[in-house]
Amino acid sequence: MIELKNVTCRFGTSVAVDRISLTIETGEVCVLVGSSGCGKSTTLRMVNRLLPLSAGEILVDGENITTMNPEQLRLNMGYVIQGTGLFPHWTVARNVAMVPELLKWPRQRIDERVQELLTLLGLDPAIHAEKYPQQLSGGQAQRVGVARALAADPNILLMDEPFGALDAITRENLQLEMLRIQRQVRKTTVFVTHDIDEALKLATRIAVMDQGRIIQHDTPENILRRPASDFVESLVGKQDRGLKLMSLRRVGDLMQRYPQAAIPEPGEEGVQEDDSLRLALSVMLWQDSGELPVFNGDGAKTGVVTRERIFQAGA
Amino acid sequence: MRAWLPPLMLATLLCGLSAGMSVLEPLYEWVQPDKQQVIYERESFLSLLQNHILLVLISACIGTLVAVAGGIFATRPSGRDFLPLVSQIASIGQTFPPVAVLALAVPVLGFGEAPILLALILYGLLPILRNTLAGLQGVDATVKQAALGMGMSPLRVLLQVELPLAGRVIVAGIRTSVTINIATAAIGSTIGARTLGDPVVAGLVNGNTAYVLQGAILIGLLALTVDSLFEAAESRASAI
């Protein structure tokens, strides 16, 4: 658990972060979102003490971070930044092994961990381990960046616009990857982005920041339904909120389930339980149909979702 | 205007000392108490200074012309083939020590001003050539594309876009070249050129430290004057 209490950061006379308080529960993904210069990166960098606090305090699992050794503190926090920050003179494997090496793990354990992490991030160790960062594509390099952050199995993950420099398709893939990994490892994550869609997709709770202050701290759904100010409203987009809300909800939550899963007819098209309502609606519009079959992960047909249900529950 | 003050003061000091070296006679007598004559009088300092400046100036002008022309040629489509060789020459040539180049010119041209002028030109054009290439290649390709796309002729692109953008780098090359050449010209008095190195060499040969000191002071002042001139010119250019 990370607690920020009246945290302030000043650079000379200008105030970058102004008396913010925020509690991030263990295992949740808290996304700080806002336009550039709003203080979201500054806030993140205070958590691992890359920047000093001007006032207030930050507690990690109840302990004040200013009393801790900064290196020790950071060794227990994974840190991912935009443009990866991979060391260009080290191979992928050595980059991932960085924190375990700092922690003086035995060689064998480090090697195993590197293999495991590269595999977890969808990179074949046999192909990629001995490459240098410049030889990777942007998406691959960022995967390595995430692997490096996870290497020593830290409790906390700090991510500073990690996917900001990637193209739309690669970013989408990495976001899905993030969700998958987060389901597996459950890290307390602070994630900074300026992209509200990314925030809505990844967050358990979102903190909207503007001019050094937190305007609203709530779940994605509440941020969409009850924006606290005009600023938040314009950030989430007033007009297409309906669709955004739908993209938050799973088909599986709204479908009518069959008592027993059936075997789909060949060529039958539908949606997955994990797909969003927004996708289901889009498929319905495209196929001009009122209801769609729903399949589970194994490909079995578990029920149907209808246009009426979506419209009733959607907004 | 303030920028021109240091070169002006240094130049005044240089000319003043060249004309009236005897002002410092007590200093030289202290340095070299056992010698009858403490002021170098085989030739007037002013004429040595004039000759030194002339050598450097001529070599800088010819060197700049040749190097810039060569640099432009090697970066045009018609001269592209020569680019790798020219840039290799510019960088390998600079590994040759200036003294050695000076020494090599003598067997070919004999003693006197001719070999030193040749050596100064040849050696001096290398840094200019290198910087011309770097400057011209450093011009953003999109800027050139834009200029061509707007209908500028390649010659206009060269004169109005590439050379102005590369100008600062080229001038830095000329500055390096002139600094080196002032030093090399001083050494040139060992091969019979009349420069401010004469008193130094004569003093070293005769064991007269006063001569050495006079030559060294004037050479140092000349170098500082010219360098501050470049400094002033560059700060003016950047102020625009």
Added chain:
Amino acid sequence: MSSTWSTSDLSPPNRVVSVLALSALVLVWVLNLGTILPNRIVPGTGHGLLSAIGWPGAMLVTAALSGCLLIALLPLRFRYVSLLILVSASLATLPLLLEVFAARHLPENSPYARSSIGSGFWCLLFFLSLMLIEIFGRLGSGRGLQLIVVAVICGSWVWLFQGDGLESLSLVREFNARPDKFEQALWTHLALALGAVTISAGLAFVLALQMIRSVAWRRPVLSVVSFLQTIPSLAVFGLLIAPLSALVEAYPVLQALGIRGIGWAPAMLALVAYSLLPMVRNTYVALTEVPESLADAGRGMGMNERQLFFRLKLPLALPVIVEGVRITTIQAIGLTAVAALIGAGGFGSFIFQGLGQAAMDLVLLGALPTIALALLADALLSMLAASLRPTPATA
């Protein structure tokens, strides 16, 4: 497929090599290949290509150069490989021209007579070397091949110069007259230049670290070292004599250490002063140009400043620092030659002695090894810098 194969395999004609070969061909016929001197000082009589080595030799030289010209222009399959073989063979056997020349023209019974290298020979050497550089560039060959070719050429030269055929060459005579002095000059030269580089490297490292640590040091240090670089070498050597003499007079203990107003002490001082600018600048720039985002990533992962310096900044900066060492070493080798004027010894003493005695081949005996040392230092340190760059440049 097969028809496109044969055309795509042909590289376009090379204008550079053909221009170089043509220039060499013209110059080698116009200029004197060598000179016969009755003794050490008297200017001799020059011999053009034909007179120097006779019809067979002149035809052979012409054939080799025309061969380069043709291979460069004709549509050939292995253009650059054939050019490489032809040019390096020509370079390797170049001293044979001097041998033939001496054998044909040196009078039998005059022990002082000697042969000297003419401008035609130098031109041939120069243009062949340029062709070799161009061919290396076009072949895109790695350092391995270049090293082998250069080693073969140098080996062949050493072998030819050790034989008797070139004994009459005045350069060789000058060397044979003073092999001990030559060796001593070599060691003095190396000791002065490398000593200055080592001392200034240490100083520069400390200065650069201090500049990084404290902003107040930055401008003063950079202005002082670039001021030192601006003053011409002869002036610095000259200006150091008086203060050092005075110092030695005041503290006789210094004299016991071998320090005097002239000699190695002022030379070393001046060389160190000169070496500081490239060293300090490269070290400082290299260490500060490590991107802050990388340092941040390292810090964010829990590295302390020491680990950050030794694991990230120093390895990334090392190639640039070595580049500074390369520039400094080349410069120091050249300036050490000038330092001979104040009695520091080294190859410069041959140059200035030769100039004083108007013995041109003694000048060459000083100048050529100085150049060779500089080129060698350049090659070695460039290779070191390249090997320190552990990462491939591009994806």
